[in-house]
Amino acid sequence: MASCGPVVVPSLLAERAGLRLNTRYLSTFLGARFLGYLLFAAVAWELGTLVSLPPAPRMILIGVIHVLLAGVLLWYAYSAGHACAQSCSGSKLVSLGVTKKRGVAGAAALGFLTGLSLCPPFVAAGVRAAELGSVAAALLFFAVFFVGTSVWFVPFVGLGCVARNEAVTTVARMAMVLIALYYAWLGLTMLLGRKLYGY
């Protein structure tokens, strides 16, 4: 909840109001996150690198994901403003892309990328899963891990009750830009192999 909060909260607030729509957002987000988990689990388990992935390549991988996440957040912030300018009363999630037909729900893109992002509990779960006998067992383990962590997202549904007006959506979009800058900075420092903190 704390780790995904900086991504989920502003993007949820940038969506249109309503419990139903926000539930749909979270379902899309979590579904795509689950796909990200499974993809990583299957590929890494098959390659046998889950346990032995050394820190340096892992940092580069996370760095790339963070930079992509930053890009998606910026694009989402732009798309949310564009979507609201056209019609604030719709029931569709904010799409990324030139036209709505080809657009990918922003929630899916963000969920997928956060799913790929190797946060510490995810890595710990990955190590545990790698000790299991088969890839099917590992995937099942990840599925259970996913369900367990997704329970913490339920309170975010409550954000659907927050009224959406110019103030809320502008704050949400500005927040997404700031978070995007932060992730871009994190990603770039990881790619450059620099230490993250000055103390």
Add this chain to the structure above:
Amino acid sequence: MKLRAKLGYTAAGMTVFAALLVPFLLYGLFTKGFAALGLHVDEMYSGGPKVRTVQTAGYSIDIHRPVFPRMLQREGPFVQLDWKPVSALPAHVSDVVDVDGDGQPDIRVSFDVPRDAKTPLRVNVEALNPRYEAMRNVGKEKFSRLIVRVDDAILVRVPLAHP
């Protein structure tokens, strides 16, 4: 005068009265209230509570409880050891420490104690137990691996090896 207006003026008057009470009552009350909440400074900064003291020739080594970072904190886990008092330390310290109290040596810590308190400190740690990470010529890089002088003690934070 309407009731709402009366209530408004009453509240305004009470606000002025509360302003008078701030330095004599409210400030102290809120301060004590805050202090009584049972909050503590994050152990990443404070080093965690002390759990044992090892007495050696003329000085002591305080061993703290290992500190583990919160989920996304960027520091790693570590254990803090305090050598004190600095005045009783020899010019070169080299101690084998049983950190977890199981009777087996865990780490060997070596550092020089300069006379000038402002001289930067450097520490070498040899890991006799794989649970701890070795350190070579480390200064004060980050909260989870450092050697610093704080008042009359020299603090060493030894990182725990990742699982």
Add this chain to the structure above:
Amino acid sequence: MATKARIWKPGDTVPRTIGRSLLLTLPIALWSLLMFANPQRQSNRSLQIASVITSIFMIALFFMMMRTGSTYRWRRWFFVALGILFPVGFIHNVMVMRGTMGIPIEEMIAGRTPFCYLPIPLLILPAAFTKTLVFPGSILPGGGMSGAGMAAMAGVWLAITLVVGKGWCSYACFFGGIEEGMASVPTRAKLRRIDPRWRYGPWAVLLVMVLLSLALFEPAYCLWLCPFKAVSEYVAARNTVGMVQNGIFVVLFGGLVIALPLLTKKRTQCAFFCPFGAFQSIFNKTSVFDLKIDRTRCSPCVLCKTACPTMSLTDESIARGETLMSCMKCGACVDACPKHAVVWHIKGTEVATRPERARLLFLYAAWGMAVMFAGSIIAQGLATILHVLV
């Protein structure tokens, strides 16, 4: 036939009489005497002299507020003095105790990092979930630069906020005076067209900083975005990232606190960035004092909107007869209104019925807090200068 005593009200062409002004100033004068006649000040000659000067300064300003009926003009003198003298006193103390404005890691481990009120909103969620304060300070006095400790600062913040709400930003914040001073320098704004959506900036910064502080368990604003690190203290940089952090502070300070106020005549850091200000806005809902617009008198000429340093008046809010939640109760709009339509108000009462009474009650509370809290800071800064010069 005896004539009735004339009740002075804002808009009168003659100022309030000196006698009445002195009478109304008397409570503040007594309060000031009480606050500054501290036995601890007696031992330090510079502080003694500084306390007397500060006391006279605060009393004189309040007297002028009473005499002229104007609030903003006189409050601004106090606020700019606070903004200038706080860094003087603070930096001097830091240099004496530590020899550098950079906080070394050992000071943080020892819990001797000075705690100001700006990180308060960031500490709430981590403390609520884990009872942990994500700040390298001391809860109680910890010696060195930790001053009276985090509990004391939290205590004084809560006490003053309960009394003045977001008036903190006009009567207690020891940073806002710098940009208020900068905004006063030019006679006209060079940048007049400002997108009103920038007003939401502080809320976005607050949201992001609260979420990041909870996710990373660190005071994210203090580490990355606080512009006032440039005039107080900062984490000593030991590598590239540390230098980048300090560079960000300098850029933000130069831009938001110096350059933009000079160009716009607005308190741009407060209006468009400060997350603590956004947090304090919530307390405007609990404060009994606010500012209203008497629509029977309003033209609308929107001079109040132009005068407001934080863009807390819009055409829509003026039409509704009120200021926005971000109003700092500085009084600029009241003083700017030629029809005296913008008035001080006590919630629950009729708008524009005895506004001077509302103003007086508010000022007694706010100025009392200013004397108690900010006045001591001004005196410290002044004492530092006297100590160096005399």
